[in-house]
Amino acid sequence: MNSKFIEYFKENFFKSENDLKIFLSSLDKHLKKTIRINTNKISPDILLERLKKYNYDLSPTFSKNVYYIERWENFDELEKRLGFTLEHLMWFFYIQELWASSSVFYLSDWKIDETNYLILDMASSPGWKTTQLEEFYPNSFIVANEFSRDRTAQLIANIERMWSENVWLTCYNWQFIWRLTETFDKILLDAPCSWEWIWFKAIESLKYWNLKNVKKIADLQEKLFESWLNALKVGWEMLYSTCTMNKIENEWVIENVLRKYPDSFEIITQKRFWPHIDNTWWFFVTRIKKLKSVDYKFSKKIEL
Ligand SMILES: C[S@@+](CC[C@H](N)C(=O)[O-])C[C@H]1O[C@@H](n2cnc3c(N)ncnc32)[C@H](O)[C@@H]1O
Missing domain, CATH: 3.30.70.1170 (Sun protein; domain 3)
Incomplete structure (x- = not known):
């Protein structure tokens, strides 16, 4: 077991040894x-x-x-x-793991909404949440953006297999999305993360876990979050989710962006799923509402 990982978890989430023990023992158990x-x-x-x-x-x-x-x-x-x-x-x-279906749930409150929205799924491959968005917003136009061209084949295949209509595929990085100021009615950012959830598949992978890597990915998440905030219309909502538990990629990303753009959004819902409580892999969701425009400075270089 990676001792740095255990230390971090203990310090940040578990007040007593016993709480930590319950959490750790849940990781070996079969999840439905x-x-x-x-x-x-x-x-x-x-x-x-x-x-x-x-x-x-x-x-x-x-x-x-x-x-x-x-x-x-x-x-x-x-x-x-x-x-x-x-x-x-x-x-x-x-x-599909239970946690993975929760992002769209928290964005839509599980209500099928027949209104015609323009929705951005910012990091969409392999497309499980894109296809679920289409189910909850049947009359909306969904832009499924996937930055990695290597991952688009899987995304296209899944959109076709699921018979998802009204989905348009794009392949842009956050610098491009940033330029689409106040364009979308709703945005989902299921962010790339440090993959702590992989512990449930291969515990040995955790030996690579360290705070330096976590902070590096948190920098990217912050940029994605900011570009996403700029691309959302004022008064509308967006959902941020990751499959990591650490606060650096979750609460801190949100707090840092809010510090940069004070009063620009409010948190509507925030939930962290725990394996020993929710009987699912860990997951973090935050739904926010944009309250005012952000004064965003564009970088000159665009990576497409
Ligand atoms: C957690 S996965 C998304 C899973 C997807 N939402 C689903 O439900 O099937 C994160 C995605 O972010 C993409 N990504 C990685 N780096 C990115 C970047 N710089 N900008 C935008 N997306 C990026 C990855 O290629 C990956 O497809």
């Missing part, structure tokens, strides 16, 4: 898998009925169209693989 139903292709009732034949046990989560899924009998490994079911191959559902 969740699936999100693709309502563009099938209704939840029909899919739930179809999945019964594989002996999957489904129960609702707090998220609309997202279900916990477990096998109630022991089958061999191949049969256990959800990915091999016809329903998955048809993209009637996909496997």
Whole structure:
């Protein structure tokens, strides 16, 4: 275990040894898998009925169209693989962690909104939140921006598989988005982060965790946040999310931008998901409302 990581967590989040112990022991536990139903292709009732034949046990989560899924009998490994079911191959559902579906929930309050908005999904590949945005804002135009050209093939494939309409793909860096002053009605920034969540997949990856790397990524997040704030219309809302727990990439990014542009926005909701409390991987969401224009200085160089 990376001692610096443990120290940081203890100092920032856990007052007692016991609290830390509960948190650490939760990391070895099995977290329930969740699936999100693709309502563009099938209704939840029909899919739930179809999945019964594989002996999957489904129960609702707090998220609309997202279900916990477990096998109630022991089958061999191949049969256990959800990915091999016809329903998955048809993209009637996909496997998405509970936390990952929460960004769109917090932006929309789970209400389907038929108004026509212009929405920017600032860091969109592989597109799980883009396709979910399309579900919650069926009449909106969604700009799915992905800076990394290498990651756009996956984004396009997922948008097509999910039958998401009204999505326009762009490939810009934050310097370009910055120039789109007060253009969008809503923005989602699911920011690149230091990937602390990877601990749940490969604990050894945490040996690379250190504060220097965290601060470097926080600098980028701050730039993205600022460009995003500038691109949002006054009076409208945006959502910032990361799959890291540390405060440097979360609260501090928000506080630093607010210090730079005092009174420019207010926080509407903020939530941190914990594995030992919320039974999901860690995740952080903040919804804000823009209160006034930001006096932003453009850099001369644009990286496209
Ligand atoms: C957490 S992932 C987004 C996941 C996506 N929202 C989803 O739900 O499927 C963060 C994304 O930020 C992109 N990214 C990395 N550096 C960036 C930058 N400088 N500007 C904009 N996006 C960047 C990454 O390529 C990655 O696709």
